[in-house]
Amino acid sequence: MLLKLELQSNPEALCLVRATVERAAEVLHFQDAEARAIVRSVDEALANVLRHAYGGRPGLPIEMSCRKLRGGEQKSAQGGIEILLADKGVPLKPATLKSRPLDEIRPGGLGLHFIRESMDEVEFTRKKGKNLLRMVKYLSPTPQAAASEGEQKCR
Amino acid sequence: MQIAARPATGGTILDITGDIDLAHSPAMRKALLQEIREKKTPKVFLNLEKVRYIDSSGIASLVEGLKASRDQGSRLILYGLSKTVREVMELSRLQKIFEIHESEAQALAS
Numbered sequence A: 001m002l003l004k005l006e007l008q009s010n011p012e013a014l015c016l017v018r019a020t021v022e023r024a025a026e027v028l029h030f031q032d033a034e035a036r037a038i039v040r041s042v043d044e045a046l047a048n049v050l051r052h053a054y055g056g057r058p059g060l061p062i063e064m065s066c067r068k069l070r071g072g073e074q075k076s077a078q079g080g081i082e083i084l085l086a087d088k089g090v091p092l093k094p095a096t097l098k099s100r101p102l103d104e105i106r107p108g109g110l111g112l113h114f115i116r117e118s119m120d121e122v123e124f125t126r127k128k129g130k131n132l133l134r135m136v137k138y139l140s141p142t143p144q145a146a147a148s149e150g151e152q153k154c155r
Numbered sequence B: 001m002q003i004a005a006r007p008a009t010g011g012t013i014l015d016i017t018g019d020i021d022l023a024h025s026p027a028m029r030k031a032l033l034q035e036i037r038e039k040k041t042p043k044v045f046l047n048l049e050k051v052r053y054i055d056s057s058g059i060a061s062l063v064e065g066l067k068a069s070r071d072q073g074s075r076l077i078l079y080g081l082s083k084t085v086r087e088v089m090e091l092s093r094l095q096k097i098f099e100i101h102e103s104e105a106q107a108l109a110s
Helices: A011-027 A032-053 A111-118 A143-154 B025-038 B056-072 B083-092 B104-109
Strands: A003-008 A061-069 A080-087 A121-127 A130-138 B002-008 B011-020 B043-054 B075-079 B099-101
Touching: A003 A011, A011 A032, A011 A061, A011 A080, A032 A061, A032 A080, A032 A111, A032 A130, A032 B056, A032 B083, A111 B083, B002 B025, B011 B025, B011 B056, B025 B043, B025 B056, B043 B056, B043 B083, B043 B104, B056 B075, B056 B083, B075 B104
Parallel strands: B011 B043, B043 B075, B075 B099
Antiparallel strands: A003 A061, A061 A080, A080 A130, A121 A130, B002 B011
16 A cells, blocks of 8 residues: 545645645656646546535545555556545446537536546446545556567567 | 736736636636626636646636637637646647637737
8 A cells, every 4th residue: 555545525635635646656656747647637536526426515535545556467567556536425327427528618527538538447336335436557668668678579 | 726817918817826626716717707707808818827737627617718708709818838737728629729829928919
């Protein structure tokens, strides 16, 4: 376990979470663009919990945990980060999780699109009265690692 | 997040400082719509040079401002987008919908 946070459903907490996740991504050697993608996804996911699962009510519990994925674990040779969010809000309906078509110029409906575009794996489930969201981002191969991998494959 | 308004050629510049997220996008939305709908400012320049982060609720507020400006026959002009803000615009596929300039000088000259 890299990090575990117990939050309340207050929008003011979002900037603190973003700073924390950004630092965690740096520690795990994510490139800047990847770190921004992870931060954006966590922020949007928490905003969805605040707005949809808890309907804007403050002070309700959210758990967030981050786990470092080791190289060779799951689908990446380089490893990555797994982020889990859990809330006790109303069950999310599949229809509410649908991104809006991007050619429609209207406010709203972009959060889930941002998450899906930014992370490698996104999975919503509900267990024991909790909404669970699992997001994974894999480290991109560094140029050196990619070159080394290429050399090995050529042998 | 802080918002400050100052006069500019043909309109008003709104200087935004800080993060435009779920906690703060309502304030930006209010300032933007007040300028466009109530004051009927012909050109509203949104200075985003000091915006470190914008989320989907901030983008939604910008879209609402754009729609309001189109209804009023006025212009909403954005400038000074950071890499983070530009990425979110691109993810939203809205970068071609908004009038975006690199600098204040370019925005004012447009």
